[in-house]
Amino acid sequence: MSWLDYHAIMSDQIFVPRVPPASESELMERCRAISGKTLGQLAASADVVVPKDLRRHKGWVGGFLESLLGADAGTSARPDFTQLGIELKTLPLAATGMPKESTYVCTVDMSEYGEMPWEQSWLRRKLAKVLWLPVEGVSAVPLIDRYVGMGFLWSPDSQQAALLRQDWEELMEMLLTVGPESVTARQGEVLQIRPKAANSRMQVAGLTMDGEQTQINPRGFYLRPAFTKAILDSNKACR
Amino acid sequence: MSWLDYHAIMSDQIFVPRVPPASESELMERCRAISGKTLGQLAASADVVVPKDLRRHKGWVGGFLESLLGADAGTSARPDFTQLGIELKTLPLAATGMPKESTYVCTVDMSEYGEMPWEQSWLRRKLAKVLWLPVEGVSAVPLIDRYVGMGFLWSPDSQQAALLRQDWEELMEMLLTVGPESVTARQGEVLQIRPKAANSRMQVAGLTMDGEQTQINPRGFYLRPAFTKAILDSNKACR
DNA sequence: ACGGATCCAATGGTGGATCCCG
DNA sequence: CGGGATCCACCATTGGATCCGT
Numbered sequence: 001m002s003w004l005d006y007h008a009i010m011s012d013q014i015f016v017p018r019v020p021p022a023s024e025s026e027l028m029e030r031c032r033a034i035s036g037k038t039l040g041q042l043a044a045s046a047d048v049v050v051p052k053d054l055r056r057h058k059g060w061v062g063g064f065l066e067s068l069l070g071a072d073a074g075t076s077a078r079p080d081f082t083q084l085g086i087e088l089k090t091l092p093l094a095a096t097g098m099p100k101e102s103t104y105v106c107t108v109d110m111s112e113y114g115e116m117p118w119e120q121s122w123l124r125r126k127l128a129k130v131l132w133l134p135v136e137g138v139s140a141v142p143l144i145d146r147y148v149g150m151g152f153l154w155s156p157d158s159q160q161a162a163l164l165r166q167d168w169e170e171l172m173e174m175l176l177t178v179g180p181e182s183v184t185a186r187q188g189e190v191l192q193i194r195p196k197a198a199n200s201r202m203q204v205a206g207l208t209m210d211g212e213q214t215q216i217n218p219r220g221f222y223l224r225p226a227f228t229k230a231i232l233d234s235n236k237a238c239r
Numbered sequence: 240m241s242w243l244d245y246h247a248i249m250s251d252q253i254f255v256p257r258v259p260p261a262s263e264s265e266l267m268e269r270c271r272a273i274s275g276k277t278l279g280q281l282a283a284s285a286d287v288v289v290p291k292d293l294r295r296h297k298g299w300v301g302g303f304l305e306s307l308l309g310a311d312a313g314t315s316a317r318p319d320f321t322q323l324g325i326e327l328k329t330l331p332l333a334a335t336g337m338p339k340e341s342t343y344v345c346t347v348d349m350s351e352y353g354e355m356p357w358e359q360s361w362l363r364r365k366l367a368k369v370l371w372l373p374v375e376g377v378s379a380v381p382l383i384d385r386y387v388g389m390g391f392l393w394s395p396d397s398q399q400a401a402l403l404r405q406d407w408e409e410l411m412e413m414l415l416t417v418g419p420e421s422v423t424a425r426q427g428e429v430l431q432i433r434p435k436a437a438n439s440r441m442q443v444a445g446l447t448m449d450g451e452q453t454q455i456n457p458r459g460f461y462l463r464p465a466f467t468k469a470i471l472d473s474n475k476a477c478r
Numbered sequence: 479a480c481g482g483a484t485c486c487a488a489t490g491g492t493g494g495a496t497c498c499c500g
Numbered sequence: 501c502g503g504g505a506t507c508c509a510c511c512a513t514t515g516g517a518t519c520c521g522t
Binding site: 486490493 | 516522
């Protein structure tokens with residue numbers, strides 16, 4: 001199956017919100033309005049320039065679609081759609097329909113682990129309600145010509161929530177037992193911990209296994225592609 | 240007396256350090272090299288553009304002279320001359336020889352007062368060793384034509400230290416007893432608390448009289464002009 | 479294929495202070 | 501006059517993610 005499965009009915013309307021959607025249905029209406037269009041078409045109607053590629057503009061698609069859908073929140077303590085409590089995640093799809101990349105969720109707080117229960121975790125809150133927005137992510141297709149798919153709302157079902165919790169608790173435990181520098185991206189079934197920084201020289205305050213202060217490269221939680229693929233599939237099954 | 244009293248011997252040398260001074264004597268040598276020159280002359284030799292006036296460039300003189308003398312520290316936890324433990328303060332002088340403005344020292348930590356003894360206070364540490372650098376501050380004289388005077392090192396003498404401590408302790412006490420919003424710039428003999436922010440809408444975390452969390456306009460400690468005038472005079476008396 | 483490394487834009491906080499009415 | 505208000509540059513951090521060598 002191709003990424004085109006996530007299209008909706010084409011529309012000729014120029015799309016220009018820039019104010020937050022007042023309801024979930026209004027948000028989904030906006031998603032319908034942008035789906036089936038290319039990034040070039042949407043950028044033109046918003047008077048925005050599309051970069052040649054993403055090498056030096058890695059977050060461009062996410063930021064552009066956020067602004068187009070009227071995400072507020074800016075740099076504040078999320079979610080993207082403040083009033084609705086909804087987080088937006090773009091999902092680049094390869095020609096096969098598989099997510100092309102893992103999905104960054106949030107940073108790992110290196111300054112205090114232990115104590116925190118899953119229920120209060122940042123990761124759980126970020127994933128409580130997500131608007132997934134599939135976008136064509138085929139390298140051979142110029143960025144300007146890539147199609148935007150139809151977004152869908154998702155909250156973890158009981159099985160997904162259990163997987164996330166299990167991985168999160170295991171990873172947090174490992175931070176304590178083997179130390180943050182020894183937790184690799186190989187751990188975790190659906191969730192992993194990887195570097196999240198401008199480069200490998202960046203340092204933040206952290207704690208060693210012994211509870212001592214130290215400096216370490218910042219890390220983030222990422223969802224593995226197989227997990228986001230399952231999310232995509234579960235959405236299609238419901239339609 | 241005029242601000243010219245603070246000049247030193249003129250020099251025709253082009254002044255180009257940009258590396259931190261290795262010793263106090265090297266720092267004072269650099270001060271001598273820039274004193275008696277105008278901001279325009281110094282800026283030209285450093286290939287820097289002088290703003291027309293300071294209305295939209297309030298900190299320009301301070302920043303420019305810092306870089307000229309080789310202050311490191313950047314945005315880190317001060318002092319300006321890291322190795323020497325010396326803080327640089329430019330002092331704009333009116334034609335009368337009086338400091339034209341109060342002197343900003345440091346921000347008031349609104350999130351935790353009480354507990355802190357004077358000996359460990361940020362204010363005391365900032366003022367432990369200061370390089371005062373008089374600069375012509377006459378509004379009628381174009382910025383580019385204003386002369387730089389001769390800098391001098393200062394540490395509070397016992398009387399000055401006692402005044403600072405008394406004001407600081409009184410002001411900190413008032414923050415607790417009447418609350419931060421009720422402490423005005425009228426309190427304090429040589430030291431005062433005033434707003435220090437981009438504008439009056441800026442807010443930071445603070446504590447009410449009752450110990451509750453609240454939001455307040457950021458404040459800073461400032462030295463009153465009469466006090467910095469006394470510092471100037473005490474320096475002249477020693478020469 | 480994927481684990482480790484990296485990239486940009488926007489923002490908020492800090493340090494440098496002076497402005498400007500009443 | 502001086503107390504309250506304000507202004508810029510710079511840097512570190514955060515949020516958006518994708519790149520790329522083994």
